[in-house]
Amino acid sequence: MTTARMPMKSSSFQPSPNMMGRLRCATPTRRRSGRWYPEERRRGQGNHIGPLCLPLLQRPVKRSLELHMRVPQATAVLVSVDGTHHPDGRFPISCDDLGLSRGHGVFETLPVYDSHPSSLDAHLQRLEQSCVLMGIPAPMPAVLRTRIRGLLEASSCSHGVLRIQVTQEGRQILAVRPLGRRLDTLRARRLAWPTPPFPPARAKHTSRAGYTLAPAAHDVDEVIRTTPTGHALEGTWSSVFCFRGGTLYTCPDDGRILPGITRGHVLFLADQMTISVKEEAPGPPEPNDSWFLTSSLQGIVGIHRLDDTDQPPMPEPIRALRIALDQHTGRPTAPSA
Incomplete structure (x- = not known):
């Protein structure tokens, strides 16, 4: 199902000062080929872009992002969602989950050495504090530890990266992938x-x-x-x-x-x-x-x-x-x- 994009009602859109990059579209939008474009972009004049975004737009985005992935972001070899393992890394998630639609979630990333997650206690403590600050139901520590142990036992990565994520709906997503290259x-x-x-x-x-x-x-x-x-x-x-x-x-x-x-x-x-x-x-x-x-x-x-x-x-x-x-x-x- 496609969702129609609605035009801005105001002729001048002014984001808050804290918006990333301070992207400002100062003119109305018009619909063209199913999308809404600023008038100035339609005329080929470009947008007013703040200092954070401007350098990125001056070079191909894909190449720029690939250039800085010095530590390989390898595909997860095993994923666990609420205790159910997904060896191919794919799993269903509701489009209504605010963790997906709004980025309303918390996470921890930690290394695994010899199948042992490093500093796990400290990471789980911070995860719980993050849940409180973000208004997310905190997972039960005993249940989460059991799921982490089961994932690592099922994984073939003795040295890897463990990611723990909790969405606003309370879903617990665990993933293990190979450990990337260390930088000097x-x-x-x-x-x-x-x-x-x-x-x-x-x-x-x-x-x-x-x-x-x-x-x-x-x-x-x-x-x-x-x-x-x-x-x-x-x-x-x-x-x-x-x-x-x-x-x-x-x-x-x-x-x-x-x-x-x-x-x-x-x-x-x-x-x-x-x-x-x-x-x-x-x-x-x-x-x-x-x-x-x-x-x-x-x-x-x-x-x-x-x-x-x-x-x-x-x-x-x-x-x-x-x-x-x-x-x-x-x-x-x-x-x-």
Whole structure:
């Protein structure tokens, strides 16, 4: 069944300031070939596009997105939906489920080493907190653990990636896929991107299209959100650290960022290794800074180019911290690809 698209009633559409990319269509729309087009696009004048979207539209979108998939997004080898396994990764879902139609859901992604999900307790605790923040029925921990164990036992991936997703309707979708390549260093760009009021930043929600498009739009591996004054908050898929003058800086868990699981491990290990830490959003880059990112799948990954400026190699304290983190999380010792 097709759904007719209705024209805008107003002759001037003004989105809220928080809309991703600040896309603005300033003229009425007309129907052409079954679609509604802005008058200015019909005349070939183009739309007014904000700084987030403009770079993406200046190059082929598909090629741009493929360029930045450095970690292969392999097809899930096994999926479980509410406890039922689907080996081909396909399963039915209602079009009324807001997790599908509106991205109203929460998720966790964590590595699996030797068929054991790393930091599972911490991820399940954050999943429950995300459900509360998003108004989603939280799954029963015992039932969810049983389903995770059954999925991993049925999977052929001893080293893989486990994704746990809960939709607004309460459906539990689990998926296991092969573990992708680990990065040693990457390119990043800082972008003024204040924390929006909704969805809550402390919830790991599934409304992440903007986070997916941003790195591709700016031709980097990661985009670091900053305040208007240039203080780093977090990445689109990572937590951000800056080692400056012998002190490790990172944004505090004050409601502006997602409290990363690996971020917590790094803070704990830094304290054990007597590395000075300040939970304070690092300001604009300075000479001799060492910036790095953390995530559950990547661990610690350095930044070799930030805002078109080459960065120094990772210093010895951070290299030692990276090794300690790998040991702490159970990552197998293997050379990076």
